[in-house]
Amino acid sequence: MAIVEALGPVLPDGWDAAGQPVGKPWSEVRTPLVQIAAVSETQTKNTWSPLLEMLQGPVIDAYPGLEPLDTFVNLPRGRIEPITSSARTVKGNKPVFAVLDQTEEWVRSNRGNRLAETMRINAAKIGGTTIESPNAFIPGEGSVAEESAAFWAKIREGRARDDGLFYDHREAPPETDMTDRVSLVSGLSYTYGDSADRNGGHVDLDTIVATIWDPSTDPQTARADFLNQITHASDSWISQPEWAGVAAADKVVGRGEEIVLGFDGSRRRNRGVTDATALVGCRVSDGHLFLLGCWEQPDGPFGQDWQVPTIEVLAAVEDAFREYKVVGMYADPARWESHVARWEADHGRRLKLKSSVQHPIEWWMTGGRSNQIVRALEKFRSSVVDGELSHDGSSVLTRHILNSRRRESRSGIQIMKEHPDSPKKIDAAIAAVLAWQARVDAMAKGLGKKKTGKSGRVVVLR
Incomplete structure (x- = not known):
């Protein structure tokens, strides 16, 4: 792609007589500069070395003046160059195309985030483009690759002001078992695609299997580097493969079915980003979770002075009671005491299911109920790991689940945000836990069982 952007007819230049698009090279508009960037020289070579190999051969004859060198490439007009310098050094350059390689390693400690920002701004000023080529990132590190994935999630959720991002992530199926050879090879074959030797490619999967099974190879690193699976931070509550393994987007909860609800609310904060408000449903019969609504503060200036749209939230709750047969609802009443009392x-x-006689819906996730909270969280996590629940695949619910961090308490493991003022919210995860606890209690009361007709005599008419 870097070579094509440097030499090929990539800019639109009208239409031919047959109505087909016509292109022209950057060199007809400006002197093209293409940059290959990484945060270390070793990383840059991952792209730079094959680029030099591709330039050896017929392309030199086709483009007189093309001169591939070890440290840069002279174009008939312009150049291709690798860079590993700081963002301050590259500021002001005008690349028509830039490769940001292995951006899972571009973090704030090595100034990778600043370098990416600068290169994107430089390219945007002349209508150029950038491409990232990362491995799977580790959530919580704040890498450029993680930020791009978060941007893509916002686009899918309709929370982004712009959708100018093409995102292609090929990940092994979540059920891939790294301890089973057949399952592991199948996952690797999918991830590597045409490059896998099983598919006629050059990558020896047996060597990769041996590397993964080497006791010195960290399983989380193996999943990220070989299976391209975005796993989890060291203190994550639930990992991405675990959560993806119980996704069931094809399940539909029909009108009038028995469900329970979980609710976690918020109000405007004087400091930091306002917590989200979330409503999650769970079908009693099979434990299928589905997001009914999540209200979050928009990013940047669009979120200034934002408040939870209380009327929308109340309407969503009433719609749930009308649409389904709600047999129970657990709600954390913090900052929503009056509304919970009204419900x-x-x-x-x-x-049919009540938290208590006095307060059938109120279910505190704070205060002196730490033992109950820990048990509810453990039940939820165990049900995910054991495949006892499913979910609708909502990107919002997934994001909140993966944002949740384990924290030790005197009573056991609880979950929190990575830090109190973090913009990475977990409220939908809390609502899901409440919905699941309600479902567990509903099953204990005998709710959700399919009704069967009474048996009777068979009368045969002759």
């Missing part, structure tokens, strides 16, 4: 007054009597 109890309006719906409490017809709920």
